[in-house]
Amino acid sequence: MDINKKLLPIILPAFLIIVWYILTDAFYIIPAYILPGPINVFSACWTLFASGKIMMHTTSTLIKVFLGIIIASVVAIPLGIILGWSETLDRLTSLIISILRPIPPISWIPFAILWFGIGLSSSVFVIFIGCVFSVLVYTIDGVKRTDKVLIEAAQTLGAKNWDILIKIVLPSALPYIVSGLKVGVSIALMCTVSAEMIASSKGLGYMILTASQLFQPGTVVVGMVIIGIIGILFDYIFRKAQDKIFW
Amino acid sequence: MAIDVKKVSKTYIRKEENFTVLNNVDLHIEDGEFVCFLGPSGCGKTTLLRIIAGLEKADDGEVYDRGELVTGPSKERGFIFQQYSLFPWLNVLDNVMFGLKLNNKSSKAENLATAEEYLKKVGLSEFKYNYPHELSGGMKQRAAIIRSLVNHPPILLMDEPFSAVDMLNRHNLQDNLITLWKKINSTILFVTHDIDEAIYLADKIVIMDKNPGRIQEIVEVPFERPRQRESEEILKFQDKIEGKLAQWEL
CATH class of the missing domain: 1.20.5 (Single alpha-helices involved in coiled-coils or other helix-helix interfaces)
Incomplete structure (x- = not known):
């Protein structure tokens, strides 16, 4: 069994x-x-490993994903807490957020190149755009769902506004924030590869694109598989985190 | 004088209809009294308690807590909710220490000692590292009560705190509460719809009127503590209170 x-x-x-x-x-x-066969793919994988290229491109992609997520979290979590807390600010911004959110992050690439040039920062910008909205929207939702009784309980125990935000609203929204990050990361991974294909000279997306131009289908498949594995790893990490957080 | 309620009125608008929950209510409660508010749901007793706590604003009138105007919630007036209100992300010990940590008056070791002492009083020492979802309903309310009491609130407001607990546990909780109350000398305002509970606990019972939002009568409970739950005298007294509440049945 x-x-x-x-x-x-x-x-x-x-x-x-x-x-x-x-x-x-x-x-x-x-x-x-x-369609390249498995032997072709494994030999491509071996060559890429031996030359160290695979490590270089994978690390480059991972660094961009991490930077993108971290910057998006730093912006979206505090902003989401404020917007979820203040009804006025939420109403003020909700239209802008709902207009910007469905725009595919990839369509920001022309601006990314204009503003940041080719390289790390423009990819990071596209990844940031890709996950900032899901983290933001989930955080706002989590804050709004805070049980009113818990806030009132804290108030009658002597908590003032700031304590309530940090000690009640934030922990109670945390499961939602983690869900937002989980969704954000999977979007980020897709954005990274697309961004690298256009606005970068390093990373798995770049590797896939150049391999296809040089007619190396084995390398393309290796790149795709690695992206899949990174996705599984992130999913695993977030599931573990959620197990710990969901009480 | 612990609590002074002066001409408090409150009206809710529900589906474009006005519901008067409190209508010009005056009430005086002395220091150290245990007062129960008795009446069925919807008679305004919870609203009155929430206004006294500062959790809700009155449309008219004021509440004074030992001479000071109540403008919002404060740790001077502890509140025990009908719903479970422990913070689910903190274990029992951290829940109990929540107020102590906020007020930052004493050292960590002192806070810990205070929390442990109260946990022991209500028999929760073994469960201090458990999380709220691992506790029974009665244990959750016990923890919520001492979470408030470690702050030494001069006033403790309780909104049907035991209504979700089965009868045997409810009796235990009531005995527990009386023991704690004698030690801490707080004034307790306790909302209930259970006549037995009011008679067992209170010095005075405030009976709410059917005519919405008014107090019908304040009855003194003439029994010494520790009280019996079912003596002849008590049954007689119970009939008397039931008679006063009979108008609600109409």
Whole structure:
């Protein structure tokens, strides 16, 4: 039973890899220029590892994602707490936020290049745009959902406005903030790769784009798989954090 | 004089209709008294308690706490809510120390000692590292009560605090409360719709009037403590109070 549970998620991917192998490297049913086989991908992976390129591009992408998320959190969490707390400010800003939020972050790339040039900061800007709104909206929501009884309880225990914001509203909104970060990170990862394809000379997105231009489909697949793995890792980290926070 | 309520009125607008919950209420409560407010839900007793606490504003009139005008909530007037109000992200000990840490008057070690002492009084020492969701309803209310009491509030306002607890536990909580009250000498204002509870706990029972938002009568409870729960005298007294409340049935 227990083994079954652990094995079950692996069965399908393993089966797909075998089918993939049969279709490509084993019997050449699909030609390599349409879909590279697993052997091709593994050898590309090996070359990239040996040259250290894979580490360089992965670290570069991770650094951008981290910087983007950190800056977005620093802006969105305090702002979200203020907007969630003050009805006037919330009304004042809600239209702007709802207009800006659905704009695909990638469409900011031209401005990112104009303002920050090609390189780290313009990618970080696009990632920031990508996750700032989800963190902001989730934080506002979390603050608004603070149980009124908890605020009143704190007031009758001697808490003033500032104490209430820091000691009641913030912890009670924390599960929502983490959910916002979780959504933000997955958006950020997508933005990073797109941003790197246009406005960067480093990172997994750049690696994928140059590989496709140089006709190295194996390298493209390696880049895609690494992005997927980073996604899983982030998801895992946030799920662990949520387990700790949701009481 | 602990609490002085002067001509307090409050009206709610619900679906464009006016509901008068309190109509020119005057009330005086002496230091150290245990006063119960008795009446069914919707008679304005909770609103009156919340206005005394400063959690709500009266449309008209004022409340004075030992001579000072009440303008907002304060730790001078502890409040125990009907709903569970422990902070879910803090364990029992940190919940109890919340007020002590805020007021920053004593050292960490002193705060800890005070909290432990109160936890012991209500039998929660073993559970100090548990989180609220791991406690029973009665334990949560016990923790909420001492969270307020560690602040030494001269006034303690309680809004049907035991209504969500089963009967056996409720009796325990009532005994616990009486013991604590004797030690701390606070004035307690206690809202309930349970006649037995009011008779067991109170020095005075404030009976709310059916005519919305008025006090019908204030009855002194003539029994010495510790009280019986079911003696003949008490049953007689209970009938008397029930008679006064009978108008509500109409």
